[in-house]
Amino acid sequence: MRRLLIFSVVAFAAATQGAVIEEIRVPSPSMGKDIPACVVLPDKYAADPGMAFSTVYVVHGAGGNYRTYATEELKFLADRHEFLFVCADGGKTSWWFDSPIDPSYRYETHVTKELVPWIDAHYRVIRDRAHRAIMGGSMGGHGACWLGFRHKELFGAIGSIYGGMNLWNFPNSWDIAKRLGPRDEFPERWREHSVVTEAMKLKNGDVNLIMAVGTSDFFLSANRELHNILTSNKVAHTYIEIRTAEEKTSGHSGEFNAMVKPIITAFFDNYFKNGEAQIATAVTPFVTRYASKVTKAAHGTTPAPEIKVPAPWRVVEGDEAKTGLNVREYYFTIEAPGRGLAAPRVELVWPGVAVKTVYGAKNMVRDGDRVLFTPTATKPPTGFTTGWSEGAIRICVFHNVEGVQHGLYRDRPYPAAEVRAQNNWLFAARELFRRAGLAETNATEGAFVRLFGFESNFPNGHVDAPPHFHVMLMWNAWKENNVGHYRLDGKGRITENAFLVCGNVPGYPRTGYFPQQLGETTHYNAPSGKTLFTLEMLRDGTGLVFRRPGVPGEYLLGSSEPVSSVCVSFREDGTRPWRELARVSADDDSLEGVLTIRTTVDGQCSVETVRYNPDTGERIKP
Incomplete structure (x- = not known):
């Protein structure tokens, strides 16, 4: 062997x-x-x-x-x-x-x-x-x-x-x-x-077959053809057809693949344990759906509310991407057969729970324990992110809340250390890119440097696991991307880079993952084919070495304790010692909606405060 x-x-x-x-x-x-x-x-x-x-x-x-x-x-x-x-x-x-x-x-x-x-x-x-x-x-x-x-x-x-x-x-x-x-x-x-x-x-x-396809996929017609053949021949199977507002989650994409894999493995698990997989009703495009999110005035464990809708509308149960309850909110999806139906009036009854507000809805009326409204969203608005632009740099902070874990985080301890570390890595990376001269689009050939965290509590199908932070270089509206996924261990140290190439990125032979291990270097290539910068992972997982081809010097994004802070250092060449330029830490109070970023340079600490809506992540301008 x-x-x-x-x-x-x-x-x-x-x-x-x-x-x-x-x-x-x-x-x-x-x-x-x-x-x-x-x-x-x-x-x-x-x-x-x-x-x-x-x-x-x-x-x-x-x-x-x-x-x-x-x-x-x-x-x-x-x-x-x-x-x-x-x-x-x-x-x-x-x-x-x-x-x-x-x-x-x-x-x-x-x-x-x-x-x-x-x-x-x-x-x-x-x-x-x-x-x-x-x-x-x-x-x-x-x-x-x-x-x-x-x-x-x-x-x-x-x-x-x-x-x-x-x-x-x-x-x-x-x-x-x-x-x-x-x-x-x-x-x-x-x-x-x-x-x-x-x-x-x-x-x-x-x-025992389960098959899934998105409505924006170029293989959609072939999947419908197979589904129709099996249905005509009375061969039981599970057929899932997914329509979303974004092409990347209903098309031929890694996001769709990641969204569906846990559904298929759960199907297999059921088959292995019970001898026969449960055959679900096929999801067809001839269904109208609406969704809303109802937030609690005070976070805590509560029973679910009662949702009343007129026939033939029904609440979609059994899929946590569509309907669920956690310590801060209840979100739900309703559906009825037919295409393009007008949204019905919804009555929510939640005894003993004070409703803060309803998102994805209009014409809300309170009446004691009842709340009446008309849903407007097509999927539950459970996203909880804050994003902004700084020239060629795009920041996206995914806010994580203990007790609201979904997907692969549901049955695991809340990743508190990794959550703290990824924000420190994220904003230290921003400091590095600023100092390295890549904060302007003229330095990036029109591409954007995107610095994203990870999410443990987004139930609409995106499985952002295991914990990691992203360093990306992309252009053409997300269709051509260099996507670095820097995985983190329980101490917030880097373990690998699940590097993803999407679309036509010069220098890479295909779309797909190119796993990078500790000690290896990732090349971030611009639209012209030029390597704009590289990131080398240190072998002990404590940092990344940043280099720009043809530009003297190199930067270190590193920390032996990234849960506390991450440093940005510089040296003229590999023979010189590192010189610390800045130390960065970021605290995200997701219950209050306050992100505090501290940057220490030469012993002087500056504080940047970002306030956002703690229910949606929408940034509140000063």
């Missing part, structure tokens, strides 16, 4: 605190080589040597590889559900079938006849279909369905995120023609290798 621990610093830290990622190489007689994969082991794998585990195989999208999904997020999900993830490699654009024209692409055989048996032989897994599932996104969504439909003896449950279900629609894209030959010459081959064709062979009960 050949096993190699990757991300050694992260894996070592996780051995006592959470899931571990291992890299393996699996012999492939069908392709005459060893093929890598990542295995994500939950913390309980080491803690309970007598326990065998369910397994979820993860197949990546076009241009990706076996490391694409091997992230901290997957580690969180492994610990939450206590099953293994196996992240397979599909040769970038294999489409997860055996190519009839290229014998070097036999990835269906690899997964089903080489990888699964190898995992079964080398890990403590339950070796039956009732405890084995497969999932993937984009090409991987097609692959999960292709492999799951054709190998029902192996995989009991299947999950697809915006899968490319019909290859016929894309004759010149993603190397499909290299795997099947030109579509015009081999039309039957193209039809036979599409999931929508394979689905016609299914009978009800053959598969």
